[in-house]
Amino acid sequence: QVQLVESGGGLVQAGGSLRLSCAASGRTLSTNAMGWFRQAPGKEREFVAAISWNGGVTMLADSVKGRFAISRDNVRNTVTLQMNSLKPEDTAVYYCAEGSFAHPQSRPADFRSWGQGTQVTVTS
Numbered sequence: 001q002v003q004l005v006e007s008g009g010g011l012v013q014a015g016g017s018l019r020l021s022c023a024a025s026g027r028t029l030s031t032n033a034m035g036w037f038r039q040a041p042g043k044e045r046e047f048v049a050a051i052s053w054n055g056g057v058t059m060l061a062d063s064v065k066g067r068f069a070i071s072r073d074n075v076r077n078t079v080t081l082q083m084n085s086l087k088p089e090d091t092a093v094y095y096c097a098e099g100s101f102a103h104p105q106s107r108p109a110d111f112r113s114w115g116q117g118t119q120v121t122v123t124s
Contacts, residue, residue, distance in 0.1 A: 002026040002113050004096045009118030012086055016122070020081040022096030022115060030054075030074040033099030035111055036081045038092035038120075048094070049081060050104030059104040064090075086122045093117040 008020040020036070035050035049070040050059045058070050067085045072078065079096060097111035105111070 002098055004113060004115035006096045006115045006118040009120045011121045014087055014122055014124050016086050017084045020094055022079040024077045029077055029098060033101055033104045034072055034079040035097045035099060036094060037097060038094045040092040045108055047106040052104050053102040057104055059106060088122045088124045091122050093119050
């Protein structure tokens with residue numbers, strides 16, 4: 001069983017940036033896609049970004065295209081979400097997840113391991 005631990009969340013003003021990291025332990029992540037999801041209070045968990053097993057293919061939700069970027073380091077067993085031009089509507093708990101497939105997916109059901117989440121709060 002892999003353990004995923006997110007870090008890098010915090011409080012930032014609109015227009016600012018944050019860099020979220022997800023560190024994995026227990027086994028290598030290099031064969032599976034990885035993703036980021038977020039959940040705001042009273043809302044369902046929603047897809048943010050995903051990356052293929054080798055980093056060659058990425059997917060981004062329309063709401064974050066042009067502002068967020070996902071990357072991975074299979075040597076360090078980490079996945080990063082760079083978030084720029086943050087908006088108040090980006091406020092949520094952000095979760096890292098390990099996919100069940102090699103190529104990126106966007107449905108929570110296609111991810112099998114989840115971190116505990118890190119809070120991101122964007123003030124106007």
